[in-house]
Amino acid sequence: MTQIEQAEGKPRLGRKRDLTRDPEILASALDVLAETGYDGMTIDMVAARAKAGKATLYRRWSSKAALVLDAVACMKSNEIDLEDLPDTGTLRGDLIAMVRTPTIRDGERKLKVMAGIASMIARSPELAAAAHEALVEPRATVNRIFFRRAIERGEIPAGVDVDRLSIISPAMVAYRVLMLGKPVDREFLISTIDEIILPAAGVRSVDCR
Incomplete structure (x- = not known):
């Protein structure tokens, strides 16, 4: 059982x-x-x-x-194809390339599912693990790939905490939807990238034109 x-x-x-x-x-x-x-x-x-x-x-x-x-x-079976990720040559370009309408809709649906199971997660480590693997880890995995590419290019310092950086976006989105009850749109996601994620990764200036 x-x-x-x-x-x-x-x-x-x-x-x-x-x-x-x-x-x-x-x-x-x-x-x-x-x-x-x-x-x-x-x-x-x-x-x-x-x-x-x-x-x-x-x-x-x-x-x-x-x-x-x-x-x-x-x-989890519907997660992003890791073999077909965008590779724009910059960290910002890669992150923004993932800001697509279908991706945003899918992310919001996943968060609604997470909200739906909140009452059971605390009572079931098994469900909590399944939720993490299906709802959080796929996007965090993509972000890790992007950050490691940026390190290899010399775009960001080698000593950055890749794991911590990779969950900033999922955490910000979850807080906005679950706690504030606000929708997630392209403007919010791009401002999160430019104002929070890139500075935290050590990117000192961003050309947003």
Whole structure:
């Protein structure tokens, strides 16, 4: 029994191997989770959203907790292709090249999912780990690549704390959405890059023209 299932007091049942509807059901679970939060979410809501029978869901997932854990974990499969990252020749150029409308929308959806599972994260280290891997680590990984490139070019000092720099943007975005209730737009992201991230990385002047 996993820790998240222990939190709900339900045993984990065996799963059948017909997984053909899993992606649709998991996507529906994420939509409901983002809209209602974990406590407000029900299996019935997910079944209705996915146009599936409730029995179909229970044959695959023994509890709401198990469904949520799989749904959050599956978000990692949609992460950015690390083999196809922009390489503009500058740290600022690389960071700004990632500020795209689809990326912004995806990031906001992920944050809504994170808000939805906040009530369970403290009770389930397993869910907390899955959330970190799916919602935070993909973008932090991209940022690490950009900072290491900048170090290799001599653009920023070799001694900068790459790991800490890499989570500034995800942390700022999360605070804006979850704590302030404000949307994330291109202007906010670029100002964060120019006014916070680049100075923290040791880039002394930025040509924003």
